[in-house]
Amino acid sequence: MNQTLSDYKDKVRGCLVGGAVGDALGYQIEFEIGIKPKQVTRFKNNKGIISDDTQMALFTANALLWRETRLAIRGIALAPPEAICLGYFDWLRTQEKTDKHTPICWIEKIPELNVIREPGRTCLTALEERTKDDNGTLNFSRLINDSKGSGAVMRVAPIGLYIIPKEAGKIAGYSANITHGHPLAILSAFVMAKIIAYIVSENTKIETAVLRSIKDMMDWEPDYYENNRCHKLRWDTEKSELKEILERAIKLAKENIEDTNAISQLGQGWVSEEALAIATYSTIKHQDSFEDAVVSAVNHDGDSDTTGALAGNIIGAKLGYNKIPDYYKNNIEIKDVMLELADDMVNGVPIDKNGDVSDATWLSKYWHL
Numbered sequence: 001m002n003q004t005l006s007d008y009k010d011k012v013r014g015c016l017v018g019g020a021v022g023d024a025l026g027y028q029i030e031f032e033i034g035i036k037p038k039q040v041t042r043f044k045n046n047k048g049i050i051s052d053d054t055q056m057a058l059f060t061a062n063a064l065l066w067r068e069t070r071l072a073i074r075g076i077a078l079a080p081p082e083a084i085c086l087g088y089f090d091w092l093r094t095q096e097k098t099d100k101h102t103p104i105c106w107i108e109k110i111p112e113l114n115v116i117r118e119p120g121r122t123c124l125t126a127l128e129e130r131t132k133d134d135n136g137t138l139n140f141s142r143l144i145n146d147s148k149g150s151g152a153v154m155r156v157a158p159i160g161l162y163i164i165p166k167e168a169g170k171i172a173g174y175s176a177n178i179t180h181g182h183p184l185a186i187l188s189a190f191v192m193a194k195i196i197a198y199i200v201s202e203n204t205k206i207e208t209a210v211l212r213s214i215k216d217m218m219d220w221e222p223d224y225y226e227n228n229r230c231h232k233l234r235w236d237t238e239k240s241e242l243k244e245i246l247e248r249a250i251k252l253a254k255e256n257i258e259d260t261n262a263i264s265q266l267g268q269g270w271v272s273e274e275a276l277a278i279a280t281y282s283t284i285k286h287q288d289s290f291e292d293a294v295v296s297a298v299n300h301d302g303d304s305d306t307t308g309a310l311a312g313n314i315i316g317a318k319l320g321y322n323k324i325p326d327y328y329k330n331n332i333e334i335k336d337v338m339l340e341l342a343d344d345m346v347n348g349v350p351i352d353k354n355g356d357v358s359d360a361t362w363l364s365k366y367w368h369l
C-alpha cells in the first residue's frame, strides 16, 4: 500500500508517543492484582507518567541517530547494537548516577529521563557488567545470561522505525542480548522490531506484519549457533514456542471472548514472548481504535506497562499520531521530546549541498567528538 511522507511521519510519531501512552497507563497498575476489565482508561491526576520502558526506547532512538550522524561525518561507526549499548550506558547513568563513560545521548539531560521508574533489575545488572568487561563492544556469539524478561522487548520499537525491515529484526535481536541472553528474549525483540518496520515502511495490516515477522524469525540464523548442533536445536525449539504463542494470540483475537479471559490464556507478560503475544492479541482485536487496544493491553494482573508500551507502539504505528485521542496526547509527559526524536528519525541526517553535515541544531544533538 502506498503512503505519503506525511503518513509515514504520522506513523513514526504515533509509534513513539503511542508506546509512551500505553506504558504510562499500565505503569499505574504494574504491580496490582485483581484488575477488572477497563479498570484503567485514564491517567491518574490526568498526568501520564512514563516508566523505564519508554525511557529505554527513547535512548534506543537517540543512539541510532547518534550513530547515523557519526557514519555520515566520519564514514565509519559502531555496529547499531553497539551504539545502542552506549545509549543504554547513558540510561544507566540516569538511574545510578555513575560516571563511567562519555555520554552520547542529548536526552540524558531531560529531567523526566533522570528519574527512577521501576527499572528492570536484569537491565541494570547486565549493563553494569557490560560497562566493566567490554565497554559496549558486543561479542555476537556470546549470550550474556539466560533471562527472557520483557525488558528485552519493551525498548526495540525505534529500531523498526529507523532500520529497513530486512535488517531491523537482526539488529533488535542482537541489541536485546545487551541485557537478556535467552533465545526467547532475542527472538521476541527480532519479531517486535520487524512488526513495526513492516507497518511503518509498507503500511501492512497488523496481522500481516506479525505473520511475516514470524516467518522471518523462523528463517533467521543468528551467530549464537556457534556451529554447535545442540545449540541450534535449542534455538529451533524456542522459535517454535514463540511462533505457537503468537499464532494463539492471533486466533484468540478472532474469537468472541472477553479481553481479560483471552489475555489470561497468553500469560502475564513478565517474559518477552508473553508480553509480545498480549500486545499482538490486543492490537489485532482492536485494530481500529488506539484507546481500545491499549486499554485491553494494560488491564490484567501482569506486566501492564510493558504490554501497554508494546501495544501502544504497534497500534500507534498502524493508526498514526493523529488517531491517538487528544486526552492522551495532551497529558503524556515529554511529548515534545518524543516528537522531536520521531521527526529526526523521519528526516534523517541533514546532508548539505557540499555533502557535509552543517545543521547547527542537528550537530548540537548528535555530534560529539
Ligand SMILES: [Mg+2]
Binding pocket: 027, 051, 052, 053, 117, 118, 305, 306
Ligand atoms: Mg516499566
